[in-house]
Amino acid sequence: MPELPEVETIARGLATRVTGDVIESVWLGSKPEPLKSSPEQIVRALEGARIAAVQRMGKHIVFRLEAPQAGPQSARTHAHWTVHLGMTGSLRVCDPAVALAPHTHAVLKLCSGRELRFVDPRRFGRLSVHRDGFQATGVEPLDISFERFAGLFRGRKTPIKSALLNQKLLRGVGNIYADEALARARIRPRHRAATLTYPELRRLYAALQKVLTLAIAAGGSSISDYVDADGEPGFFQIQHRVYGREGKPCRRCGSAIKRVVIAGRSSHYCPRCQK
DNA sequence: ATACCGACCTGTCAGC
DNA sequence: TGCTGACAGGTCGGTA
Incomplete structure (x- = not known):
């Protein structure tokens, strides 16, 4: 579904809501398709991490994560979590009391008390973690000469x-x-x-x-x-x-x-x- | 190396 | 009402 303008809109919305928040715990559904990295890798990279920034690269949403133990001075990026929404994927910040939508494949419990949920009926979307930085292919059409x-x-x-x-x-x-x-x-x-x-x-x-x-x-x-x-x-x-x-x-x-x-x-x- | 095509999934809608 | 087929914002791997 989402192309550059939709992904940009989603990334901007997420940036204002979850930047600075800390991921308390992660639940992943049992369907394997949406995960590009192993569930263990994703949980290990996300749990306890602070969301330092949310940006769009192409059709990817990129979350820059900082190590849990790092203070403001020594804070450093320890992983990038990327989400590709495929055709029908969505990321929503919501109250934990709201019922889980069908086809919810991941739920991140945030320290602020809210949840970040990944829902994707067709399962073309992909989640992955990158320890050495995330490099997207191609050039941004709005930046190219x-x-x-x-x-x-x-x-x-x-x-x-x-x-x-x-x-x-x-x-x-x-x-x-x-x-x-x-x-x-x-x-x-x-x-x-x-x-x-x-x-x-x-x-x-x-x-x-x-x-x-x-x-x-x-x-x-x-x-x-x-x-x-x-x-x-x-x-x-x-x-x-x-x-x-x-x-x-x-x-x-x-x-x-x-x-x-x-x-x-x-x-x-x-x-x-x-x- | 490049380019097309089916496969991957589920949901919806039109037509019979 | 219910079945079938076409179609949907994306990408990948195999084949030509």
């Missing part, structure tokens, strides 16, 4: 849509924002990445940054079940130009929006505006 951005696509015969989704190139772009950026840049999703012209690359760079920035400002896109760490939905979906609008009129020219499948993913575009 135009020159580097253009260089990512050189020599790639793959459709530009697939290249945008490739997390080893750009990290954080998913199906919604790839389609929305291509719509604003007026480029067809099947256009071969390597054959984009300089003006097209310029438009795509600007469109991608704009669409991500607007979506973060709107708190992300809520489709079916997405909510942030507070349980609040986002509102960017009302600004979607093509995603989820198959058959509806293009907001620019009125033509019916098309849906095709590219590399197994639904791709939406206006056949008249996007060349």
Whole structure:
């Protein structure tokens, strides 16, 4: 489900709520899929640790953890705990009295008396701990220069849509924002990445940054079940130009929006505006 | 080396 | 009502 703007919204919400809190105890469900590290490794890294910071890297939420015994002076990072939400994952801070939602796979009891819960019906989400720092692949699309951005696509015969989704190139772009950026840049999703012209690359760079920035400002896109760490939905979906609008009129020219499948993913575009 | 495609899971919704 | 199939925001590994 969540792409860069949704993960950013969740990470910001979590940062304001749990930064400085200490993890008292950890409960992990019996389903193994959501755990990338062993349950023992996760429990050992988390229990007693202080949450020093919460940040987003691509589609990962990264919790910087400090050793339990370390005082303010000697405090040091002893592990990073990362959460990838997959398609349906969510992280919520809630009162322990609130009933556990179905598909809850992890519950962290915090010293402040609240709980941090990881819920994920489809179990595509992943939890892991990293002792030597966490290194995400690819480049942040909001930080990259135009020159580097253009260089990512050189020599790639793959459709530009697939290249945008490739997390080893750009990290954080998913199906919604790839389609929305291509719509604003007026480029067809099947256009071969390597054959984009300089003006097209310029438009795509600007469109991608704009669409991500607007979506973060709107708190992300809520489709079916997405909510942030507070349980609040986002509102960017009302600004979607093509995603989820198959058959509806293009907001620019009125033509019916098309849906095709590219590399197994639904791709939406206006056949008249996007060349 | 690169690129596509099915697999991984569960839930929901449209159509019969 | 109930069944079946298509589809869903993501990623991985095998294959071509």
